[in-house]
Amino acid sequence: MRNLDRITNPFNDDKVIANCGIFGVMNTAGGKMSGRDVIEAMANMHDRGNGLGGGFAAYGIYPEHPEEYALHVMFETQRAREETERALQEWFRIGAQEPIPTRNTRGIANAPILWRYFVEPLQEEAIPPTPDGAIALTPDDYVVDRVMVINTSIDGAFVFSSGKNMGVFKGVGHAEDIGTFFCLDEYQAYLWTGHSRFPTNTQAWWGGAHPFSILDWTVVHNGEISSYGTNRAFLEMYGYYCSMHTDTEVIAYATDLLVRKHGLPISVVAKVFAAPLWQDIDRMPSPDRETYTALRQVYGSLLMNGPFAVIIAHQGEMIGLRDRINLRPLVAGSKGDLLFLASEEAPIRLVCPDVERTWAVQGGEPVIGRLFEGIVEPGVDRSAVYEEPCIERFYGHKGQREVHSLSGMRAAM
Template identity: 25%
Template sequence: MFEEMDKLKEECGVVGVYANKGNVSKMVYYGLYALQHRGQESAGIAVSDQGKISHHKGMGLAPEVFEDKTLDSLSGNIGIGHVRYSTFGESLIENAQPLVVRYKRGNIALAHNGSLVNSEALREIMEDDGVVFQTTIDTEVIANLIARYHNKDIIKSIKNTIEVLKGAYSLVIVSEDKLIGVRDSLGLRPLCLGKFEDGYVLASESCALDTIGAEFVRDVDPGEIVIIDENGIETIKSDKWCNRKMCVFEYIYFARPDSTIDGINVYLSRSEAGKMLAREAPVEADVVIGVPDSGTPAAIGYAEESGIPFGIGLIKNKYIGRTFIQPTQALREQGVKIKLNVLKENVEGKRVVMVDDSIVRGTTSKRIVDMLKKAGAKEVHVRVSSPPVKYPCYFGIDTPYRENLVAANYTTDEIRDMINADTLHFLTIKGLSEATGEKKGYCKACFDGNYPMEVPRVEGN
């Protein structure tokens, strides 16, 4: 985790499967496998068999948490799954999802991607009323609200609940004989709908549909509730005006490149961002390399637009997982070498353009530039396929305090000197808008500080 802090982190991924017959637990598992990049701290699955909900969750990657016999024991035709990345101090089994709640009207299972900005206020109100919480996650706040509002109609209780929620959320819910999906009114977090021969799938990204073998139908609209049961699909659109503000970092870093979100293919948007970089900041060089993996499509785009050959300059060790032993302080100083190594033959004696998706703290960028120069690169020109990250996120992304965001405290020239690059250029906000489709609405608050709603102000931010 020592080097991973130099990247922004997504909270989690969700998937839900409804089948008219048969057991869905393995389909949910395959969906989680496809969404593993969205969270590696914990994984969980809950399934419903005629209203009886069974579940299993644990710390670690999906393959570490689930064995065949575990999946076989989770029997039911409706299921939801969750993979989670937590902030520090919250990586606990109690906080793993889905959350299963038993209350007066029955059982529900709930999985949540995102973060509420009014979670603490809602929790305090309920605690004053005597509600006891077992976790520190805002998912439990949502579950308790649904239980509180639930009289006879689960859909009405969900509608009443989302009326009081502020923040980002895509939800998948199992209730009795229904699979329900909900997307927040700004569409900050992604959620899509797919169909297979015998049922339907809800998932954070379309790549999960491909893995399950489902056909993409459409994205769930901002503020929409999707209800799936034996009668098929019912949708409830928000009766309020929804101003789409999809998190633009899904396209820059979080989502898998083979996903399409809100009509925009992730790989193509990253490649286009690289082309925009080449137009904004051309440079004479011999080779373009990407920082794997999310920097590679932008590097390919930069090479195509500039005419400079693309090459592999950095090799990534793909087998560093959650259980990797934390190194000593001495090793931590060169820890990036454990994850990345330079392909010396492709950079030695050359002027190198190094394309990365973002710079958050700057520590990793400096170490990679130093590695390239030590391997014999004559020059290293750093190109970043996103604007400078200057503001923290409150909508489900683990962002350092503003005092730790290098672009919030230093100019581009100062950052260039800090990371030992010969030149440095961040993609402009205008360039990012063109790369991701100017007609779409995005949240770019981490770049410009224009949050789509009122957010809490925390000391240090």
């Protein structure tokens, strides 16, 4: 055993910085899946976590509340709950509220008070006129603002999920135990993501587990964002405040800013987070070179430095992305209408033994699965050979080389 330790940990490091396990599955035809398979997939990657955090996001789980924001909130004290509920009654119409169902689970202890509220902004509060006649807040803007107020101003209260017809479930423990604790085997969703945490630079607490969420955007992440300070400062200029004490939070907020508020397509957002190297940009043909240069100049503070692999999801879409030099693993798989993303191939084959194909996601190239459209971006070099008709439709003949083409991105913008 000592000899094995010398090979696997030659410098006697007390942490494993390459760990964390991520998993995602989407039925692009909209079919619902039980959370049981996702729990099993995360259990397969048990050793990627150390029991200090796990969580899941599920989409399509509240069909009885399709137009209400589902606020999942954790409270450290009853006083925090009472203060939060007074604020919610002032800001929102509360259609329903209840404790989030849980069950006694070995390995899960010291859980906070967990509650969910289905709310709609009061019209006069959600769209207040501005003194200078500027464009008023949208309901989404208002919800984001109220979430930030709760998370930064009410001691002991944390909103950890705030989208419509979706929810985040997370806490301290192994991922499979968290899934059992939250009774996720009883939920049905068309899109699931999961995370097993191995914290390296931050403390383990219930709010710091993944996924991180704002509105219906969720992020699960394996890696370390060394640009966190720069990213955080940029986001604070736009009213996003990081209160969960972990670098992954900036990815969720940055995605919401770029897609919802700035109107960028997710394929362009991927090129902001994992931008091509300057030496590659210099070799691009015009006007691609000008477009990438502009992205780096305008959004340079949202470049995600450091090793990472992420699965980003929102209603109708799942995206996988790795850092541009492939320092963290991410594998994709597909069968029929199903798209899988995972840190390893093993959990994909566990839950889908007859998966039709698997492939390694290329650094800086997003995998995008879209509801009713299938796989619209495969996340690989465009010279790769594929048999999938939808991929041929997007990238032309098999084996054709198309490097850094942004025509589709500019059209989308």
